[in-house]
Amino acid sequence: MPFIPHTENDIKEMLATIGVDHIDALFDEIPSELRCGELDAIPPGMPEMEVSRLMQMRARADGQPLCFIGAGAYDHHIPAAVWELTTRGEFYTAYTPYQAEASQGTLQLLYEYQSMMTALTGMDVSNASLYDGASALAEAVLMAVRGNRKSKSKRILLPRNLHPTYRRVVHTIVRNQQIELVEVGYDRVTGSIDHAELERYSGEDFAALVIPQPNFFGILEAVDELTNWAHDNGMLAIAVVNPMAMAILRPAGEWGDLGADICCGEGQPLGAPVSSGGPYFGFLCSTDKLVRQMPGRIIGKTVDLDGKIGYALTLQAREQHIRRSKATSNICTNQGLMVTAATIHMTLMGGEGLQRVAAASHANTGKLTQALTSLPGVETVFKGAVFHEQVLRLPIEVTKALRALAAHNVLGGFDLSDDYPELGDAVLVCATELRNEDDIENYRGKLERVIQSQVQTPCQLKPDW
Amino acid sequence: MIYEHSRVGRRAMAQAPSEKVEMAGIPDAMLRASQPPLPEVSEMQAVRHFTRLSQKNFSIDTQFYPLGSCTMKYNPRACNTLASLPGMLSRHPLAPDTHSQGFMACLYELQDILKIVTGMHAVSLTPAAGAQGEFAGVAMIRAYHDARGDKERSEILVPDAAHGTNPASAVMCGYKAREIPTGSDGDIDIEALKSALGPQTAGIMLTNPSTVGVFERRIKEIAELVHAAGGLLYYDGANLNAILGKVRPGDMGFDVIHMNLHKTFSTPHGGGGPGAGPVGVSKRLEPYLPIPMVDFDGNDYRWLTEQDRPDSIGRLSAFAGNAGVLIRAYIYARLLGREGMHRVSEYSTLNANYLLKRLMEAGFDAAYPERRASHEFILTLKKQAKELGVNTMDFAKRLLDYGVHAPTTYFPLLVPECLLVEPTETEAKEDLDRFVEIMQTIKQEAESQPEMVKQAPHTMPVRRLDDVRAARELDLAWKPGA
Numbered sequence: 001m002p003f004i005p006h007t008e009n010d011i012k013e014m015l016a017t018i019g020v021d022h023i024d025a026l027f028d029e030i031p032s033e034l035r036c037g038e039l040d041a042i043p044p045g046m047p048e049m050e051v052s053r054l055m056q057m058r059a060r061a062d063g064q065p066l067c068f069i070g071a072g073a074y075d076h077h078i079p080a081a082v083w084e085l086t087t088r089g090e091f092y093t094a095y096t097p098y099q100a101e102a103s104q105g106t107l108q109l110l111y112e113y114q115s116m117m118t119a120l121t122g123m124d125v126s127n128a129s130l131y132d133g134a135s136a137l138a139e140a141v142l143m144a145v146r147g148n149r150k151s152k153s154k155r156i157l158l159p160r161n162l163h164p165t166y167r168r169v170v171h172t173i174v175r176n177q178q179i180e181l182v183e184v185g186y187d188r189v190t191g192s193i194d195h196a197e198l199e200r201y202s203g204e205d206f207a208a209l210v211i212p213q214p215n216f217f218g219i220l221e222a223v224d225e226l227t228n229w230a231h232d233n234g235m236l237a238i239a240v241v242n243p244m245a246m247a248i249l250r251p252a253g254e255w256g257d258l259g260a261d262i263c264c265g266e267g268q269p270l271g272a273p274v275s276s277g278g279p280y281f282g283f284l285c286s287t288d289k290l291v292r293q294m295p296g297r298i299i300g301k302t303v304d305l306d307g308k309i310g311y312a313l314t315l316q317a318r319e320q321h322i323r324r325s326k327a328t329s330n331i332c333t334n335q336g337l338m339v340t341a342a343t344i345h346m347t348l349m350g351g352e353g354l355q356r357v358a359a360a361s362h363a364n365t366g367k368l369t370q371a372l373t374s375l376p377g378v379e380t381v382f383k384g385a386v387f388h389e390q391v392l393r394l395p396i397e398v399t400k401a402l403r404a405l406a407a408h409n410v411l412g413g414f415d416l417s418d419d420y421p422e423l424g425d426a427v428l429v430c431a432t433e434l435r436n437e438d439d440i441e442n443y444r445g446k447l448e449r450v451i452q453s454q455v456q457t458p459c460q461l462k463p464d465w
Numbered sequence: 466m467i468y469e470h471s472r473v474g475r476r477a478m479a480q481a482p483s484e485k486v487e488m489a490g491i492p493d494a495m496l497r498a499s500q501p502p503l504p505e506v507s508e509m510q511a512v513r514h515f516t517r518l519s520q521k522n523f524s525i526d527t528q529f530y531p532l533g534s535c536t537m538k539y540n541p542r543a544c545n546t547l548a549s550l551p552g553m554l555s556r557h558p559l560a561p562d563t564h565s566q567g568f569m570a571c572l573y574e575l576q577d578i579l580k581i582v583t584g585m586h587a588v589s590l591t592p593a594a595g596a597q598g599e600f601a602g603v604a605m606i607r608a609y610h611d612a613r614g615d616k617e618r619s620e621i622l623v624p625d626a627a628h629g630t631n632p633a634s635a636v637m638c639g640y641k642a643r644e645i646p647t648g649s650d651g652d653i654d655i656e657a658l659k660s661a662l663g664p665q666t667a668g669i670m671l672t673n674p675s676t677v678g679v680f681e682r683r684i685k686e687i688a689e690l691v692h693a694a695g696g697l698l699y700y701d702g703a704n705l706n707a708i709l710g711k712v713r714p715g716d717m718g719f720d721v722i723h724m725n726l727h728k729t730f731s732t733p734h735g736g737g738g739p740g741a742g743p744v745g746v747s748k749r750l751e752p753y754l755p756i757p758m759v760d761f762d763g764n765d766y767r768w769l770t771e772q773d774r775p776d777s778i779g780r781l782s783a784f785a786g787n788a789g790v791l792i793r794a795y796i797y798a799r800l801l802g803r804e805g806m807h808r809v810s811e812y813s814t815l816n817a818n819y820l821l822k823r824l825m826e827a828g829f830d831a832a833y834p835e836r837r838a839s840h841e842f843i844l845t846l847k848k849q850a851k852e853l854g855v856n857t858m859d860f861a862k863r864l865l866d867y868g869v870h871a872p873t874t875y876f877p878l879l880v881p882e883c884l885l886v887e888p889t890e891t892e893a894k895e896d897l898d899r900f901v902e903i904m905q906t907i908k909q910e911a912e913s914q915p916e917m918v919k920q921a922p923h924t925m926p927v928r929r930l931d932d933v934r935a936a937r938e939l940d941l942a943w944k945p946g947a
Contacts, residue, residue: 005893052543073784079480079508102522172780278593279788309927327629330630360486386490
């Protein structure tokens, strides 16, 4: 029996000790009319070698296309040591460090993680992870509503150039608490938050302004101005950042005169493979002042009976297992293993390594933009400076173009036509440090052919603005 | 601390691009003035540091880990190896369906397997953990009532023994959580339930077997009462391991459930996660399931999104939840097959009842001695605490010295001085016997040298920690110059 060690003899002895004749007797408290029969519709078990064959086939079926999609998940190099260490059984098969003395490995690692995240974001404190970037933003919004002492408002300003799925997730998670999300548009020329539109809300009561850096279009926002504006209007500033960008851009804790109040985002670029969208991890950092409003696990440094340094879960009175219905969040299980990988990843890369990756990704996206805009009719949509993504407009229908490219094993970017129809045939492209010049040329050549083959058909649509 | 190995200019040179290119086109004012203060160490220093840290952990791979309610069973290595195949790891979440058929086939089949094993009408895999599954479940209950114009329902009932996530999830969905007491036999107090039910009842959240480790025998009656009051039943799948292939939440009358794949389907606990908390529903809640889900038309798999499912409560994460965890659970389910699923409940229940019987024979008190244990059971050390002055926490800490992770302590809150013990099906009889011997030894130590037990642990990397200081003199991050 796979994974079950019992011998016939064990079973006999154990049943005799319990005082029953057969295992099924142990289920005698379940009313018999509720019992289910055999699970015939589930296939029978397979030995490891057969499951292995099946999974190899499934993995191969999806090919390994050349990918220029970013849009919230970024393909970066991960040092071999990261997952070698992360999948050590002592990390992989431990659980939440409830018994601190027997969990110092995980606890110290999480403390080191918190230290590195505060170093990267310039914030005072970090929690030990949330599920992903989108749900971390939802928690940040709830935290801001609880934590803004100047405002009792349950309204939040959420820019339209924030990741569309993040906006949907925030809506799902906060809507039943009567929190209102007010959308702020973007400037059609620069691609950044429309400051004139924002100014219309000046003097109104909001709990927080959400500031992405970079925003979904890859464009860098005027974070100082936005942070100061939020503070001048009694709002908290919630930064949603790419942690890789934080290696090279001014960190959220240094935005404006006072710094952002909360900084959250998707941790995936720090050591997690893109792997179909998860598991990743959400990070959440804040000022000292807001630490008691934080959701999730937090690790503190302390001493033991002998005065020796040790680490423990702390401020647990915020959490559901203590505070129940009055907890800051319902989160229990988080993304511990992904944070283990991220901590090792940041250690191996160091500040210099992350900066090189960030700079190389920025440069490669620049090269990609240059190569693609050399094609007739392909142009950048926005004028603003970017981190490592760019919005391009194509001279042909974008959905068809991407499908044609995919047929040639190039994933040409994220189709913006559903979420931002006002942009016309726009695609969001990304080239990390892993896409080299051959890859870029491969994309350019294929797009050229796709355009040539489709431009004859009268499908050229210009946006109507 | 890793920062202690850090020296300016030292780096793991092989790991980054070989040169730093200019950040062209970005105004200087937007750039960071100095490098982020991360550790600067060599690759070997990092490897040694984190290997040594790992060695300070108890884990399933190294110790018996009977942490009640967490199902710490063996995590088959094949699940990790096969979920880490290059095609699996490199697939971008926004890759088109043409490049996702293999991945989606796994998810679709997992949806089906979970549907069958729980007796539910439909399943969405997307919640990232149990608590997010609870959130999704209660949000669906709310969506159902709202769609019927039934807007006066404001309360979710939870047993007093429930996991803290239950009331916290209810509140996140805008409900009040109202507690129902547990009777002396471990079943819910039916009279109290009856008087709590009313037009304000949106639903009830139950774990079955319950958090006190016994099967709620009057579940059918409870379901009828709650349904008659217009409420819905939520099943917290924390203890699904106990009943896999024996009784299905759908047949018990539950309308919505979550499953913890990191428990029942043996995906790793990872030092705190990631988990996965798929939700299953009865027919009337099907329109509200969170998205995305996977559909199959006989030829191709495709994502179901907002367009297909306009009444969905929406999305819970940027992509499709903890995909890699789902793949591990799928692999586990294929390795087990239907016959293996029956075995999960059979041997976890056999182990729990055997261990309970042996501990009772050794002089320990069960919280519910008249009841059959499920896959876990509660001991109460009330007697030892009173007579010897050695409490449950002391026993727990002393267990660590003997190389056993402590069971869950002081939960559920209603049983004084309790240990919630869950041995799981993957432990051998001799390991259970050894646990009994250790508990007996600690009891003897508590009689002969109570101070020593109260000071335990003695052999761990640290002794008992000053939790008060940790909370009062907050030190949550190493800072340069500290």
